[in-house]
Amino acid sequence: MKKLFTVLSLAVLLGVTVPVSAAKYTIDEYLKIREENFKNNEEVELFTGEWIVGEDINPGRYVxxxxxxxxxxxxYDENDSPxxxxILGTNEIGGFDIETVTIDLNEGDKIEISGLNEVMFTPYETKFLEDEITTGMWVVGADxxxxxxxxxxxxxxxxxxxxFDENGLPVTNEIIGVNDxxxxxxxxxxxKLQENQVIIISGLSKINIK
Incomplete structure (x- = not known):
């Protein structure tokens, strides 16, 4: 029997980030959806405001x-869970901006942008990561x-x-790195990564792996 992969969203409860199950796919099904979306989607430019996935931008995986x-x-997902x-930006003055975020956008998700004139959503072509994992959500066995x-x-x-494991339970939850x-x-x-686990990187540009 194929294992189910749980697509995770994040909810904040009492200051603790916890996973919430949004949908279940096998790895093969998930990769097929990614491939179809990549073929059908084009780069989209949005700006400050509120946008709905499925109305203003197609569902899919984007950088x-x-x-x-x-x-x-x-x-936010359709249940308003974050x-x-x-903070998205070019980090030109040495701040805490994140230059890119790679995410899955699902039908009904809500996007909120503030303080930015142009935000580009570029369809992501799946490939295995080897040396680094950038900001966003990544699936072991797919990425x-x-x-x-x-x-x-x-x-x-x-x-x-x-x-998070395939049931949405946390395996690792660490603050990594130091700054001024x-x-x-x-x-x-x-x-120790296992197939179907989900990796989330937030608040820094990437992690290096070896």
């Missing part, structure tokens, strides 16, 4: 980025091979590294 400026980028909460890895943050960056304003993160994390 979200900006060419200038800095502002807030939020995504999926993404990032990265199962196995044992050592994760570290880029110098001067700090953020959240979370891994926050030095409570760990320097490195050992990850």
């Amino acid at each position: 979200v980025s900006v060419e200038s400026g800095s502002g807030n980028f939020f995504v 999926i993404v909460n990032e 990265i091979k199962p196995g044992k890895y050592i994760a570290t943050a880029p110098e001067g960056e700090s953020g959240n590294l979370m891994v 304003s926050f030095n409570m993160g760990v320097e490195k994390v050992q990850l």
Whole structure:
């Protein structure tokens, strides 16, 4: 019997990030949906305001980025649970901006953009990650091979590294990395990744893996 892959969204409860099951697919089914969306979708430009997936932009997997400026980028699922909460920008003045976020957008999700004139949504072509995992949501078996890895943050960056199992239960939830304003993160994390697990990177540009 094929295992079910749980697509996760994030909810914030009493300051703790917890997973909420949104839909279930096998890895093969999930990859097929990704491939079909990639073929059918085109790059879309949105700006400050509120947008609905399925009305203003097609469902699919996208790399979200900006060419200038800095502002807030939020995504909520159809139950108004937060999926993404990032400061999106080009980090030109050494702030805490995230340059790209890679996410799945599902029918009915709500996108909120604030303080940005242009936000680009570029369809993501699936490929295995080898040396780094950037901000966003990633699936073991679809985006990265199962196995044992050592994760570290880029110098001067700090953020959240979370891994959830196929039932939506947390396996890893760490603040990784240190910077001038926050030095409570760990320097490195050992990850034992299994197929169907979901990795979420938030608040830093990427983690390095080896």
